[in-house]
Amino acid sequence: DSGVTQTPKHLITATGQRVTLRCSPRSGDLSVYWYQQSLDQGLQFLIQYYNGEERAKGNILERFSAQQFPDLHSELNLSSLELGDSALYFCASSTQGGFRLDTQYFGPGTRLTVL
Amino acid sequence: DAKTTQPNSMESNEEEPVHLPCNHSTISGTDYIHWYRQLPSQGPEYVIHGLTSNVNNRMASLAIAEDRKSSTLILHRATLRDAAVYYCILRESGGSNYKLTFGKGTLLTVNP
Numbered sequence: 001d002s003g004v005t006q007t008p009k010h011l012i013t014a015t016g017q018r019v020t021l022r023c024s025p026r027s028g029d030l031s032v033y034w035y036q037q038s039l040d041q042g043l044q045f046l047i048q049y050y051n052g053e054e055r056a057k058g059n060i061l062e063r064f065s066a067q068q069f070p071d072l073h074s075e076l077n078l079s080s081l082e083l084g085d086s087a088l089y090f091c092a093s094s095t096q097g098g099f100r101l102d103t104q105y106f107g108p109g110t111r112l113t114v115l
Numbered sequence: 116d117a118k119t120t121q122p123n124s125m126e127s128n129e130e131e132p133v134h135l136p137c138n139h140s141t142i143s144g145t146d147y148i149h150w151y152r153q154l155p156s157q158g159p160e161y162v163i164h165g166l167t168s169n170v171n172n173r174m175a176s177l178a179i180a181e182d183r184k185s186s187t188l189i190l191h192r193a194t195l196r197d198a199a200v201y202y203c204i205l206r207e208s209g210g211s212n213y214k215l216t217f218g219k220g221t222l223l224t225v226n227p
Contacts, residue, residue: 002160033214043159043202045214058214090158092215104215106158 003027004107006091012113018079021110025072025093031055032074033094033104034066038087049074081114088112119203124222127193135188135221137203142183147206150177150188151215152199159202159217162188198225 003026013019025032034046036059045058049068060066063081068074078085088111092104120138127133139148150162163170163177165186170177176189190197202220 002158004158035215042219043153043215043217045216048214056214092158103161104159106160109158 002105002107004091004093004105006089006107006110008110009108010111010113012115013081014115015081015083017081017114018077019081019112021076021078021089021091021112023074023076023091023093023107025074025091026105029093029095029105030072031094031096031102032068032072033092034060034074034076035090035092035106036087037090037109038084043090046076078112083114086112086114119205119218121201121203121218121221123219124224126224126226127190128226129195130192133190133193133197133223133225135190135201135203135223136185137187138185139203139205140184142205143207144183148177148179148183148186149204149206149215150175151202151204151217153202153220154196154199159215162201164206193223193225195225195227198223 005024007022030051033048035043037043046060047066048056052068063079066076088109090106090109092106094102094104096102149164151159152162153159163175165177178187200220200222202217
């Protein structure tokens with residue numbers, strides 16, 4: 001158990017819909033990262049927040065957005081969903097802002113299925 | 116991002132040592148070598164990291180070549196629980212490298 005929690009575990013929805021994925025980091029961790037894992041693209045970094053502010057952006061679509069709240073939990077919002085958005089979405093947390101030795105601790109993931 | 120090359124898959128027998136190789140010929144002098152693994156149906160988990168010297172922890176050992184162009188993750192006695200995809204990742208110095216860049220990794224199968 002990494003100490004990172006994600007809800008829900010599974011999500012099934014239809015194309016065009018909007019969903020929100022939630023992540024609670026390990027106690028004391030200030031950084032939250034979101035990754036997408038699909039069969040064809042592998043694990044890809046989406047976005048990072050540090051202490052409430054966006055720190056880095058990766059391959060995140062404009063239809064996707066995220067935020068980190070004062071209690072440090074984070075939400076990833078996915079809108080106008082397409083079939084290709086079906087994937088596992090992982091949240092990770094770390095103590096600092098991304099220093100190269102900063103270990104990232106991953107949650108169990110949310111499996112999103114878009115029908 | 117600096118690139119790593121790993122075999123797609125490897126097989127081992129339970130209780131035998133496993134050596135998982137990683138090539139990183141374009142590594143920079145201050146890049147750290149990290150290993151993560153992903154067990155079936157779980158998120159990735161940190162295994163070990165190193166810079167120049169060999170490193171040991173409770174999970175594994177990391178042997179780094181003298182020229183740093185390759186490294187080997189060593190599991191001293193593989194168990195069925197070690198069956199996973201193992202990712203070798205370079206973390207670059209400077210800039211704003213906050214993300215982990217995962218390649219395809221090596222799928223390790225452990226036979227009973």
